[in-house]
Amino acid sequence: MPSQFYYLSILEKNLRYKKYVIDKKLCYFKPHATKIEKSFSEEVIFGLGLKKKMIQPKFFYDIRGSDLFDKICALSEYYLARTEIEILNNIREELTMILDSEYRLVELGSGSATKTRIILDVLDKIQSKIEYFPIDISDILAESSEILLDSYSNLHITGIIDTYEDGLQFIEEYDDKKNLILFLGSSLGNFAETDTMHFLKQINKTMKRSDLFLIGLDLVKDKKILDKAYDDSQGITSQFNLNVLQRINDGLGGNFDLNKFEHRAFYNQELQRIEMYLKSKSEQIVHISKTNTDVKFNKNELIHTEYSHKYTIPQIKQMMNQCNFKINNMWFDSNQYYCVLLASKF
Numbered sequence: 001m002p003s004q005f006y007y008l009s010i011l012e013k014n015l016r017y018k019k020y021v022i023d024k025k026l027c028y029f030k031p032h033a034t035k036i037e038k039s040f041s042e043e044v045i046f047g048l049g050l051k052k053k054m055i056q057p058k059f060f061y062d063i064r065g066s067d068l069f070d071k072i073c074a075l076s077e078y079y080l081a082r083t084e085i086e087i088l089n090n091i092r093e094e095l096t097m098i099l100d101s102e103y104r105l106v107e108l109g110s111g112s113a114t115k116t117r118i119i120l121d122v123l124d125k126i127q128s129k130i131e132y133f134p135i136d137i138s139d140i141l142a143e144s145s146e147i148l149l150d151s152y153s154n155l156h157i158t159g160i161i162d163t164y165e166d167g168l169q170f171i172e173e174y175d176d177k178k179n180l181i182l183f184l185g186s187s188l189g190n191f192a193e194t195d196t197m198h199f200l201k202q203i204n205k206t207m208k209r210s211d212l213f214l215i216g217l218d219l220v221k222d223k224k225i226l227d228k229a230y231d232d233s234q235g236i237t238s239q240f241n242l243n244v245l246q247r248i249n250d251g252l253g254g255n256f257d258l259n260k261f262e263h264r265a266f267y268n269q270e271l272q273r274i275e276m277y278l279k280s281k282s283e284q285i286v287h288i289s290k291t292n293t294d295v296k297f298n299k300n301e302l303i304h305t306e307y308s309h310k311y312t313i314p315q316i317k318q319m320m321n322q323c324n325f326k327i328n329n330m331w332f333d334s335n336q337y338y339c340v341l342l343a344s345k346f
């Protein structure tokens with residue numbers, strides 16, 4: 001018989017989320033519109049009010065941002081996506097041996113769920129019913145879930161359109177099934193250093209002993225390769241970066257003139273990270289009407305929009321160890337540009 005906690009947790013979920021049932025194989029949960037709008041406006045205004053201005057990278061991903069990210073993944077300079085796909089393709093057989101019929105797939109930052117298909121193919125071989133719980137802040141989750149259902153007749157999807165942290169909490173409260181948690185695209189590298197450890201610990205705390213964690217991480221490499229990957233010759237990364245200002249214009253009534261800002265991205269060797277900024281080309285004042293805020297920019301002033309940390313193999317081992325993970329397998333591509341690792345809870 002379900003416990004009192006079970007009923008309380010359902011009640012709390014109803015307060016936090018609106019449930020959308022598309023059909024018997026697809027439903028998703030999304031926080032109420034007021035929560036989404038409130039956190040977007042509060043976090044943007046807070047970040048633009050700081051001495052060193054910043055906008056959180058999670059705000060890149062409206063539908064247009066997610067589409068631009070997919071275009072970035074197809075660029076020849078952006079080795080990350082094709083390298084991760086190469087590794088995942090190479091380990092299909094091994095994963096078939098490691099996984100079993102009980103694992104449910106939970107994916108953090110599923111995006112257009114392209115790489116997910118490799119894991120779904122593996123599960124398809126060993127499961128008669130595949131359960132998939134994508135978590136993504138972007139509405140692209142709803143679109144990509146419908147597309148996936150066309151390819152897998154035995155797939156059942158419960159999506160959570162929310163932040164990684166709240167999505168994980170949702171899963172933790174949902175039930176006790178065995179999870180394979182997937183975190184691809186080296187998205188962990190987007191966290192600031194202190195937040196990285198905090199988030200890895202949250203994932204670890206969410207996991208049961210039988211759960212597995214499959215994560216892709218980008219490795220330290222030549223600065224020239226890294227600089228090109230985040231400042232491509234076709235200017236798609238620049239459009240992706242500038243789109244966050246358009247999103248503020250659309251969602252918060254901002255009057256950012258995108259021509260008055262430019263994309264800056266470079267690899268900081270000492271701190272082992274790509275740093276991405278939007279640079280104000282002139283002195284200017286931007287008005288954000290929904291919050292009645294004026295934001296003043298000096299010429300050449302930067303808005304920080306993203307980090308993408310790169311790791312050495314010893315650093316990865318140490319980080320995982322400190323967050324109570326046991327590394328079961330580490331796989332690399334032939335250039336050692338990228339690493340996919342499988343871990344469980346100590």
Ligand SMILES: C[S@@+](CC[C@H](N)C(=O)[O-])C[C@H]1O[C@@H](n2cnc3c(N)ncnc32)[C@H](O)[C@@H]1O
Binds near residue numbers: 185
């Ligand atoms: C770098 S993309 C990776 C997409 C996909 N996993 C891949 O490897 O190609 C990051 C994805 O995570 C989502 N995302 C970014 N920050 C997030 C956050 N804080 N909470 C939930 N989703 C987030 C974005 O919407 C996007 O789809």
